[in-house]
Amino acid sequence: MSVDLEQFKEMFYEECTENLEGMESGLLALSEGGTDLEVVNTIFRSAHSIKGGSATFGFTSVAGFTHVMEGLLDEMREGKREAEARIVDILLESVDVLRAMLGAHQAGEEPDDERANILKKQLEDIRDGGTSSAATTSVSDTESEANSGLQGWNIIFAPHEDLLQTGNDPALMIRELQTLGALTVVLDDERLPHLDALDAELAYLQWHMTLKATDDGTVASQEDIEEIFEWVEDECDLTLEAIEEKRKAPDRRAEDRRQDDRRQGSRRSAESGAKKSTQAAASIRVGTERIDAMMDLVGELVITQSMLSQLGEDFEMSRMERLRDGLNALERNSRDLQESMMRMRMQPVSFAFNRFPRMVHDVSQKLAKQIRLEMVGEDTEMDKTVMEKLNDPLVHLVRNSMDHGLEPPEERKEAGKDSEGYVRLRAFYQGGSIVVEISDDGRGLSRDKILGKAVEKGLVSEKDAELWTDDQVFNLLFEAGFSTADKLSDLSGRGVGLDVVRRNIESLGGRVEVASTLGKGSSFSIRLPLTLAVLDGQLFRLSGQTYVLPLISIIESLQMQKELISGVGTKAEVYRLRDQYIPIIRPSECMGLHDEDASLDGALLIVVEWDNRHVGLVVDELLAQQQVVIKSLETNYKKVQGISGATILGDGTVSLIIDLAGLFELSGLMNDRAFRVAA
Amino acid sequence: MESIDITKTENQYLTFILDEEEFGVDILSVQELRGWEHATPMPNTPDWIEGVINLRGVIVPIVSLRKRFGIEHREPCPTTVVIIVKVVSGEKERVLGIVVDNVSEVYNIKESDLQPAPNMEGAISVDFVRGLATIEEKMVILLDINKLINEGVLQEVHESSVDAA
Numbered sequence: 068m069s070v071d072l073e074q075f076k077e078m079f080y081e082e083c084t085e086n087l088e089g090m091e092s093g094l095l096a097l098s099e100g101g102t103d104l105e106v107v108n109t110i111f112r113s114a115h116s117i118k119g120g121s122a123t124f125g126f127t128s129v130a131g132f133t134h135v136m137e138g139l140l141d142e143m144r145e146g147k148r149e150a151e152a153r154i155v156d157i158l159l160e161s162v163d164v165l166r167a168m169l170g171a172h173q174a175g176e177e178p179d180d181e182r183a184n185i186l187k188k189q190l191e192d193i194r195d196g197g198t199s200s201a202a203t204t205s206v207s208d209t210e211s212e213a214n215s216g217l218q219g220w221n222i223i224f225a226p227h228e229d230l231l232q233t234g235n236d237p238a239l240m241i242r243e244l245q246t247l248g249a250l251t252v253v254l255d256d257e258r259l260p261h262l263d264a265l266d267a268e269l270a271y272l273q274w275h276m277t278l279k280a281t282d283d284g285t286v287a288s289q290e291d292i293e294e295i296f297e298w299v300e301d302e303c304d305l306t307l308e309a310i311e312e313k314r315k316a317p318d319r320r321a322e323d324r325r326q327d328d329r330r331q332g333s334r335r336s337a338e339s340g341a342k343k344s345t346q347a348a349a350s351i352r353v354g355t356e357r358i359d360a361m362m363d364l365v366g367e368l369v370i371t372q373s374m375l376s377q378l379g380e381d382f383e384m385s386r387m388e389r390l391r392d393g394l395n396a397l398e399r400n401s402r403d404l405q406e407s408m409m410r411m412r413m414q415p416v417s418f419a420f421n422r423f424p425r426m427v428h429d430v431s432q433k434l435a436k437q438i439r440l441e442m443v444g445e446d447t448e449m450d451k452t453v454m455e456k457l458n459d460p461l462v463h464l465v466r467n468s469m470d471h472g473l474e475p476p477e478e479r480k481e482a483g484k485d486s487e488g489y490v491r492l493r494a495f496y497q498g499g500s501i502v503v504e505i506s507d508d509g510r511g512l513s514r515d516k517i518l519g520k521a522v523e524k525g526l527v528s529e530k531d532a533e534l535w536t537d538d539q540v541f542n543l544l545f546e547a548g549f550s551t552a553d554k555l556s557d558l559s560g561r562g563v564g565l566d567v568v569r570r571n572i573e574s575l576g577g578r579v580e581v582a583s584t585l586g587k588g589s590s591f592s593i594r595l596p597l598t599l600a601v602l603d604g605q606l607f608r609l610s611g612q613t614y615v616l617p618l619i620s621i622i623e624s625l626q627m628q629k630e631l632i633s634g635v636g637t638k639a640e641v642y643r644l645r646d647q648y649i650p651i652i653r654p655s656e657c658m659g660l661h662d663e664d665a666s667l668d669g670a671l672l673i674v675v676e677w678d679n680r681h682v683g684l685v686v687d688e689l690l691a692q693q694q695v696v697i698k699s700l701e702t703n704y705k706k707v708q709g710i711s712g713a714t715i716l717g718d719g720t721v722s723l724i725i726d727l728a729g730l731f732e733l734s735g736l737m738n739d740r741a742f743r744v745a746a
Numbered sequence: 747m748e749s750i751d752i753t754k755t756e757n758q759y760l761t762f763i764l765d766e767e768e769f770g771v772d773i774l775s776v777q778e779l780r781g782w783e784h785a786t787p788m789p790n791t792p793d794w795i796e797g798v799i800n801l802r803g804v805i806v807p808i809v810s811l812r813k814r815f816g817i818e819h820r821e822p823c824p825t826t827v828v829i830i831v832k833v834v835s836g837e838k839e840r841v842l843g844i845v846v847d848n849v850s851e852v853y854n855i856k857e858s859d860l861q862p863a864p865n866m867e868g869a870i871s872v873d874f875v876r877g878l879a880t881i882e883e884k885m886v887i888l889l890d891i892n893k894l895i896n897e898g899v900l901q902e903v904h905e906s907s908v909d910a911a
Binding site for chain 1: 784785786787788789790791795797798799800803804805806807840841842900
């Protein structure tokens with residue numbers, strides 16, 4: 068009888084993700100010094116569960132690797148070993164490797180064991196007391212193929228006894244090796260038995276060979292050598308060891324390599340992470356108390372329903388009162404139920420924040436800056452879908468803060484600041500939205516630098532530039548291809564950046580804002596709707612139909628006065644609103660609806676903000692504001708320009724939700740640069 | 747004419763009337779029939795998209811076959827019917843409604859009795875026709891509803907999804 072383990076795998080991966088996160092945060096706590104037994108215990112338990120699980124599913128390489136980690140952690144747990152920074156670093160790296168291996172398994176690929184083996188060896192070395200860092204260096208370098216200091220190879224070729232029976236001849240292989248360079252061969256005949264016990268058909272001999280560079284200085288690559296032994300790889304033990312040139316500062320090199328490895332590792336795990344999110348069946352963990360609460364609500368609903376149906380069986384007008392009560396109860400029940408359903412999708416924002424301690428730890432080392440990460444309001448909850456899409460923009464903004472915002476320690480001291488800078492992540496509710504704020508106490512944004520760049524790019528003339536407010540200037544950062552970084556760094560500043568962040572946030576129905584004081588620091592706030600499935604909407608009537616506009620984008624509504632309307636050119640009209648001119652869009656025209664009354668005098672104008680521009684929409688009538696449940700048009704039809712979705716109103720009719728970006732595109736406003744500056 | 751024994755080569759078709767012409771669709775693709783109800787018009791869509799309706803909480807687009815086939819428009823009347831069809835589109839199923847004058851019959855038609863459609867003038871492309879059948883001296887045009895919806899109505903969806911991929 069076989070048990071289908073497949074169904075448990077998803078659960079296992081999910082648990083692993085949690086365990087890895089637990090290990091990571093534990094290790095980071097350890098890296099701050101001291102061996103806190105409780106923390107070590109937590110890490111140990113996490114490693115142990117991963118080991119157990121992976122062994123069950125037959126991921127032997129993962130299990131083997133975790134076993135070694137666990138051994139080391141066990142020693143720490145028993146107080147036999149201190150949590151030195153070096154060990155913690157290696158363990159952190161191991162977490163990366165584990166994550167990559169598990170990611171590969173989840174994606175149905177064979178994990179790349181090479182890095183795991185190197186790390187495993189390092190871990191074993193530490194455990195066995197072979198702790199010199201020179202030893203670990205040579206190990207990690209041996210595995211490297213593209214090594215400039217390569218002098219040659221030590222090769223141990225040990226055929227299995229049955230090698231000869233398959234028709235292979237070691238002599239031929241050694242002869243072939245000779246063509247690759249200067250070869251020294253030493254015969255090891257230790258296994259050769261006494262003559263009367265010798266079986267002529269078995270291979271007893273081993274060879275220790277040293278392959279040096281050829282006369283012209285080229286050294287054979289590992290592949291070249293392995294190719295020769297390709298036919299017998301299953302019938303022999305082949306050990307290849309690179310011979311290295313002695314370097315002046317081996318430790319330094321090792322450090323660099325480690326960094327490289329780590330970078331590669333994190334990239335690799337980021338890739339597998341991305342893959343994972345598309346492949347894995349979306350699931351969500353919900354606390355039992357929420358399920359219980361929902362259960363209660365459903366119970367109440369059933370009671371209300373049975374009450375109503377009883378009432379309906381023999382209804383008379385005298386029972387009107389009870390019917391009304393029942394309907395009220397039904398309304399309350401269904402609203403509570405909807406709310407509790409929404410709450411199921413909510414998760415604390417700490418899920419998104421958790422990756423940052425590690426990132427800040429790594430990046431601050433790399434940049435040689437002292438950075439403290441502060442997190443506030445991790446318990447703030449937000450929709451799972453929103454959070455998933457928020458991850459990349461957050462990483463981007465935090466990296467920006469660390470890379471461009473915060474100064475190196477010396478510069479900070481000169482400016483009279485504490486040498487340690489901070490990056491603060493803060494999440495809180497405001498009205499119907501959630502705000503995530505990324506702030507730092509770094510050098511702040513330089514107005515002059517940004518404007519200089521804008522003038523250079525022709526986004527603004529030098530004369531206009533002086534009139535711009537700081538807000539307008541900082542918002543230039545979100546223009547495509549606008550990067551003020553003086554030099555490109557590995558972390559940020561490749562010109563794709565903040566514009567992508569803004570696009571991502573806006574696609575979620577949110578907004579990004581910047582505030583900054585030169586020399587004091589800057590802060591980016593991301594404002595997002597609490598959930599994607601429900602929208603606070605303003606209903607309005609247009610050409611006899613009811614439409615919905617997201618409330619978050621509305622600034623104000625007003626009745627237009629004739630004298631404030633002016634025409635620009637033949638078609639475009641603008642309205643003077645206090646001290647600014649805002650373009651007027653007639654949605655009925657953009658959407659091809661027939662419009663009877665073309666006069667704008669006295670018509671209603673909804674002023675909306677999108678992409679930092681103010682635009683007025685002419686509508687026929689303003690209706691109620693209400694929460695609407697968003698339904699996709701693409702389920703059964705396709706995307707319609709100017710419409711982001713539909714909703715079902717209380718009377719059962721369908722109402723369309725306006726997509727401002729699409730509407731502006733239709734109106735031809737998108738490419739209007741003059742307007743952009745005017746706004 | 748109607749035979750009862752169902753063999754593999756025989757399919758059931760639901761037929762409906764459009765401007766005195768009888769059309770048929772494979773009954774397996776029909777989900778339900780509904781009386782005509784007002785649909786919410788959708789801007790920026792071809793004029794043969796009447797709009798969308800709320801079908802038990804799902805937003806379903808409604809296609810006017812008269813307009814799609816370029817037949818003179820007629821105001822809906824009590825016999826106007828919306829046939830809700832399920833079509834396979836790409837990797838998923840879509841549900842759409844098609845507006846017809848009225849529903850007529852269900853026929854069993856043998857695959858071998860189908861005649862290829864001649865080249866027809868106008869908007870009813872031969873591509874959308876599975877074949878012609880003669881029933882009681884009448885001609886019934888059997889539509890390939892999957893093709894009609896996918897190529898005749900949703901075409902751009904495929905183009906855009908190819909772009910996305």
